[in-house]
Amino acid sequence: MSTADTELRDLRAAVAALGARAGGSGELWAEAGKLGYLGVNLPAEYGGGGGGITELAVVLEELSATGNPLVLMVVSPAICGTVLARFGTEEQKRTWLPGLASGALRMSFGITEPEAGSNSHRITTTARRDGGGWVLNGRKVFITGVDATDATMIVARTGEGGPCLFVVDRDAPGFRRTPIPMEIRGGLRQFELVLEDVRLPANALVGDEDAGLRQLFAGLNPERIMTAAFALGLARYALGRAVDYARTREVWDRPIGAHQALAHPLAQAHIEIELARLMTERAARLYDDGDDAGAGEAANMAKYAAAEAAVRTVDQAVHTLGGNGLTQEFGLAALITAVRVARVAPVSREMILNYVSHHTLGLPKSY
Structure with a gap:
């Protein structure tokens, strides 16, 4: 058995033990963050474990296997953390990655729209330049855990270009959320989001506008x-x-x-x-x-x-x-x-x- 395989086996065992003794989801999130499990995929220089999605998937699988799935892991460290680590500016990485890795900060991800569904090419949420910043307008649906996160990474379009990613603070003026009544039980709720002239600074854009x-x-x-x-x-x-x-x-x-x-x-x-x-x-x-x-x-x-x-x-x-x-x-x-x-x-x-x-x-x- 290789060293990597041994490390993954040990990680599975440790996370399974944590899930077996876990209390509520809030306590489990905090404990998993404290032990470094929430950020195993994020770069070590920003407080993560220096691993990848392989390790993060092991963490979520083992917690779920004890009946304690931390669904926000799919969004906060996996989607948002990965995108920021790969494409974010140095300032964005320093601002977000240590907190995402420790669990002290959380981020939602907003892509799905009422008319677009699975077709990301039909996204109608827009972002236009305004002075030195951006203005966002649009709607999103079935966005997970917005009330429990510090910000949402929003997918929007700039003119005729492709989709771009923006970090929107949860308390940004014009950024409204409404819970969607769901039959699914769990610790996280689903939301409809409305962005009405949400003004963002230039550094809210993640990565390259053309990529x-x-x-x-x-x-x-x-x-x-x-x-x-x-x-x-x-x-x-x-x-x-x-x-x-x-x-x-x-x-x-x-x-x-x-x-x-x-x-x-x-x-x-x-x-x-x-x-x-x-x-x-x-x-x-x-x-x-x-x-x-x-x-x-x-x-x-x-x-x-x-x-x-x-x-x-x-x-x-x-x-x-x-x-x-x-x-x-x-x-x-x-x-x-x-x-x-x-x-x-x-x-x-x-x-x-x-x-x-x-x-x-x-x-x-x-x-």
Whole structure:
């Protein structure tokens, strides 16, 4: 076993132990930041661990596998931290990265719009130059945790150019947020954002105005990898609860896990989880190695595989427990909607199939 593999194994064990003893999500976030887990992907010179998305995905997967997913990790250190580390100015890096790494600062990510959906080319939020700064106008929907973050990285268009990224302070005048009522339970809420003549200084622009699309996807590939890690962790959690129940629940003088009608679907779930984990690890390695094109394909496939495995695993886990699977005591019913999110966000499985059919197989576009 290589040194890198040993370090990843040790990281998994340490994070799993933290998740097992964790209190509330706020306490867990603070403790994970204190131990350096939230910033394992960020540069060491700015307070991070000097690793990559490989290590950060391990952290989220292991926390999720204990039933304690820190969903904001997908956005704050993975998307925003990565973009700032790769393309931010020295001032932006010094301002944000140490806090993102420690968990003292948090950042949301605003891309989705009511009319654009998954089509980033149809973003209508605009940014125009005004004197020495910028003015932003537009709307965003399904933006996670805006009330719990210090700023939001907003995707906007400048004239006829491609998308650009701006850091908008949560209290900026003209920047309004409205909670969206959701059936999903969890510590973070979803918001609709309205930006009405939001004035920003020149240094709010992240990176190069002419390289916005490349910078955008530098954050979106980690988002897909981290979503896969989130889904895999919850799938492992659900499978563990179901296996424990199947071993101990006795009907007709034997454990129900002795019956192939229950044992085989659980075994199949385990196989699908492990296959999706391999693709997630591959995607993370490609990204950390600087292969953005290869990582794009692998990240999409990892997210697809992990989401499908998670949905099927949770469904089987609930079915294994029968009525108990729908009780709050066993904590599985809430996962039905939680893992479903991974099928539709940050990109739907149908758009991933479009990506693979067009980019990988060379088939013509249907849209």
